[in-house]
Each structure stands twice: as C-alpha cells, then as structure tokens.
Amino acid sequence: MDDLAMRAPLAVEGLSYAYGPKRALDQVGFSLAPARVTALLGPNGAGKTTLFSLVTGLFDSREGRIRIAGHDLRRERSRALSDLGIVFQAQTLDLDLTVERNLRYFAALRGLSRHEARGRIDVLLDQVGLADKRRQKVRHISGGQRRRVEVARALLDRPGLLLLDEPSTGLDIATRRWLVDEVHRLAREDGIAVLWATHLVDEVRTHDDLIVLEKGKVVARGEVDRVIREAEAADLDEAFTRLTSARLEEHL
Amino acid sequence: MSPAHAARAFAAILTREFLRFVQQKERFFAALVRPLIWLVVFAAGFRATLGLSIIPPYQTYISYDVYVVPGLIGMIQLFNGMQSSLSMVYDREMGSMRVLLSTPLPRWFVLFSRMMAATFVSIIQIYAFVAIALALGTDVPLDGLLAMLPVLVLTGLTLSAIGMFLSSWIRQLENFAGIMNFVIFPMFFISSALYPLWRVKESSLWLFHACQWNPFTYIVEAIRFALYGQVNPDALAVVAATLAVFGAAAVMGYTPARGGPAAGRAG
Numbered sequence: 164m165d166d167l168a169m170r171a172p173l174a175v176e177g178l179s180y181a182y183g184p185k186r187a188l189d190q191v192g193f194s195l196a197p198a199r200v201t202a203l204l205g206p207n208g209a210g211k212t213t214l215f216s217l218v219t220g221l222f223d224s225r226e227g228r229i230r231i232a233g234h235d236l237r238r239e240r241s242r243a244l245s246d247l248g249i250v251f252q253a254q255t256l257d258l259d260l261t262v263e264r265n266l267r268y269f270a271a272l273r274g275l276s277r278h279e280a281r282g283r284i285d286v287l288l289d290q291v292g293l294a295d296k297r298r299q300k301v302r303h304i305s306g307g308q309r310r311r312v313e314v315a316r317a318l319l320d321r322p323g324l325l326l327l328d329e330p331s332t333g334l335d336i337a338t339r340r341w342l343v344d345e346v347h348r349l350a351r352e353d354g355i356a357v358l359w360a361t362h363l364v365d366e367v368r369t370h371d372d373l374i375v376l377e378k379g380k381v382v383a384r385g386e387v388d389r390v391i392r393e394a395e396a397a398d399l400d401e402a403f404t405r406l407t408s409a410r411l412e413e414h415l
Numbered sequence: 416m417s418p419a420h421a422a423r424a425f426a427a428i429l430t431r432e433f434l435r436f437v438q439q440k441e442r443f444f445a446a447l448v449r450p451l452i453w454l455v456v457f458a459a460g461f462r463a464t465l466g467l468s469i470i471p472p473y474q475t476y477i478s479y480d481v482y483v484v485p486g487l488i489g490m491i492q493l494f495n496g497m498q499s500s501l502s503m504v505y506d507r508e509m510g511s512m513r514v515l516l517s518t519p520l521p522r523w524f525v526l527f528s529r530m531m532a533a534t535f536v537s538i539i540q541i542y543a544f545v546a547i548a549l550a551l552g553t554d555v556p557l558d559g560l561l562a563m564l565p566v567l568v569l570t571g572l573t574l575s576a577i578g579m580f581l582s583s584w585i586r587q588l589e590n591f592a593g594i595m596n597f598v599i600f601p602m603f604f605i606s607s608a609l610y611p612l613w614r615v616k617e618s619s620l621w622l623f624h625a626c627q628w629n630p631f632t633y634i635v636e637a638i639r640f641a642l643y644g645q646v647n648p649d650a651l652a653v654v655a656a657t658l659a660v661f662g663a664a665a666v667m668g669y670t671p672a673r674g675g676p677a678a679g680r681a682g
Contacts (some may be wrong), residue, residue: 219517222669243416245519255510257431259438271427272518274420 170233172246172324172356178227180213180379187213192229195229195356195372197323200347202367202387203360205376208408212252214376215328218250218358232323245273248280250313250323252329255281258302262293262312265301266319274322279318287315291345307338312344323360325349325357331366343368364400373399377407416520424520432532433501436539446540447547448496454548457609458483472643474573482554482602484545485639486608489631491544492537492567492574493602497594498577499533516669523666526579535579541567556654559642566641566651570634571652576661577630598622603617606632630657657670 174194178302229236234243270280375383396402458480616623633653639645
C-alpha cells in the first residue's frame, strides 16, 4: 500500500468475503480521496452491503485489509471506527424516543460529553432543517425526516469518512434531492470523503468518483467521465449496463 | 476507549433501556402480573397439599407462598433475560444493534452494558413485585431485601448472558413461543423454584438429577439464601461459572470473525 493510500480516508486492499461457498466479494481494492463523493454503483446482490458490513466492522475478513484514515480496522478497530459516520440502509432510530434523545444516545456512544453533544445537536438539526422537531418522537415524523436525523447522527462525531448504504431507498423526491445536495456540500465544504452505495444511476453526478461493483468484483473505477469514456458509452446509464451485462455474458 | 467515553456510553445504554422499559407499560404490567398469579393462585392451591419441613436457609416452618418468592424473583429475571435477548434480535433487524456494534467501543463492553441494562430493569421489576407480595401478606424478610441486591446483579447478568448467547447462536429461537417452550419452561419447572429438591427426589430421581444440572436451580438458591441474609457459596460459584461460560460464548457469537449472526442479514 503506497503512502497516499496510507493517508486516504478509506483504503481497501485485496478484500474478499464469502458466505459459505458463495463468494460475495472477490479481491476488492480501492481508495477514496478526501473532499470527494464516490458512488459505489452496482446492481442488487453485487456485494455493496457486504462491503459496508466489512468496512463498519460488523463482519471480518481474513483476506484483505481495510484502513480508515490510516488505521487498520483489524488491529486498531476503535481508532479506525472513530473516524467513520454511517447511514444504514435500514431505519435504525428508536421510534419511541424523541429525535433529541436518539441523537444524545448516539453522541454518548461516541464519547461526546453532554455539553459537546448539545452543541453538535443544535448545529446539525439546524443543518438538516429539523430544529423544530427535536422533541418529537421519531414515530411521529416522516420517513424523509427520519433519514435527515440519521444523517445528522452520522455527523455528530465529525467523521472524516461518511458511508451511506442505499440511503435514498423509499424516500420522496424532495428528500432524495436534498440528500444528494447535502453530501456534495459536506464533501466540498467540510472535506468529508463520502462513499454512497446505490443501484440508481441517476444519483451519480458527472464530477463524482465512481466504483462499479459487479458480482463481488470492481469492474470499473475512476471519475465518472473517464468510466463512461473507457466503456465507450454515451452516458453513465449505458456504461453501467455495458459493464454489468458484459460480465453477465462472461458468466453465461 | 477512555474511561470517560466508557462511562458515557454505559450510562447511555442503561438510560435507553430504562426509557424503553418505561415506554412499554404493557411489558412492566406483564412482568408483574406473571409472578403475582403464581403467588396468589398457585401458592394458594399448593399450600394445602405441600408440607414443607425446615430446610436451610429457613429457620421455622414456612408457608408455600414464602417458599416460592425467590423462585418467582428468579422467574422475573429469567423472562427479562430472554426478553432482552429477543429485543437483541429485534434490534438486529431494526439495525440499531448495527449502530451499537459499529461504534468505536470494544464489543465485549457493548454486550456487557446491554446485559447490565437488562439486569437493571429486572431489578426494578423485582422490587415492585416484592412490594406487592408484602402488601398481599406474604412474609418477606425486609432486612434481606438489600442483602439480595448484589446477588440479583449476578443472577440477572447470568440470565442475560444466556439470553444473549441464544440470540447470537440459535436463529430458530427468533420468536418468543420457541423461547418459552424450549428455554423458559424447562428452566423454570426443572428447578428448585417451585418445590424443594428433596421433595423432587422423593417423587422422581431423574427429575432430581435434571434439577441439579440446571443453572436456574442455583440462581434461585443464591437468591433464596441472600434474601435470608445468608451466603450459599456453592450456588454462587455455579452461577458465576455459568455467567463466565455463557458470557464468553455470547461475545464469541457477536464477533465478526464468525461472519457474525449479530451482524444481521447481508445481501
């Protein structure tokens, strides 16, 4: 691993994972640049969620290596995870607790003092436009608002790396648009490296970085424009179809 | 993990469990009604048929309702341990266990905190139950209530560890009916909770031996002796050993190297 990858917000090298005989990830390697949004694009079942489970430390693989901000996830788990913010695909808030309680709970898990937590919660609820909902039970706010709370929660501890696992699933168009804008703003203004897993081509912007995952393998990576050019396609949609169906044919 | 971080996280996990408990009033109600039915209905019926001789820790003849109180306290913790394991399964599906496990805290610490939280909630239920039992006229030694507390922490942790172990290793028990049939009922009935072991021995030798192999017997006896201001070292040793074994198995069950059942379903 070279020096650049050592300091990258996230560097993955030779990562493989199998569920029994089924290989979910096969020699996956990439690194993210700070202040960039990287889309992890792949059809359902390509291995995106497995990759996220490994990067967040829920799974462990003996094959390959993951570094977050230079910290090896296996050897320095706590330090590695402390630089990571996550928005999971499934809803993970406590429905019976208020928005503020949910955030305070998480802030304490991350080790923030009560004072720090209060300050961060004020700022972040403003940022996601939910300052007026802080005393509402999560059960009583909409799905889009819940997702905003989860974004706020992921940012509480000022992570250098933000992971989002298909975060737009089930969201209305306005919240989806907000989410895409917000992560780009976070990358641009706060220098956060964002890894956004999706199977929807229209969520990827032309100046983003891209990793295309197909059947557990990285089949293309680089800036979106370059990936389109190298696939000799007119747009990303076509490139994505070509990249994923080419491999499909190989398998047949 | 700094000590301050650990303390904050521990307090947060306890607070969350407490708030959830307060929110779910039916759960509290059910947790109280269950042992009270045993105490009021079952004990009244049994009092007539079951003669009890003087056995330690008792120093006088006791009525059946007095005998059964420690067993019912154990029952509260048994249900609680299993319920918290079920909520782990639920949490897992809802994803909040993922949130917990992906925080920069050691995994054993996260699981220990959850177990302490479940124990804490069970102890609130126990003292509420004892207060009602006293009000109903059952003779519970008041000076034993405080002496019992440290033992309740130990027994509560042990039952939570068993529940945690089950939630991580045995997927088939993902519904409460399964847990009732295959864990709670056998543990409760094949123990000294409802009848003293010498009585069991008189009627069935194999049942007596089964009771001797059941950790819940020792949990009940540890509580029984503590309630009467005495220490039962054998029972405490068995309980502590059970905690060590199941605690370790639970931590292993929630370790990602196994592909962690606790990590939920990946796709």
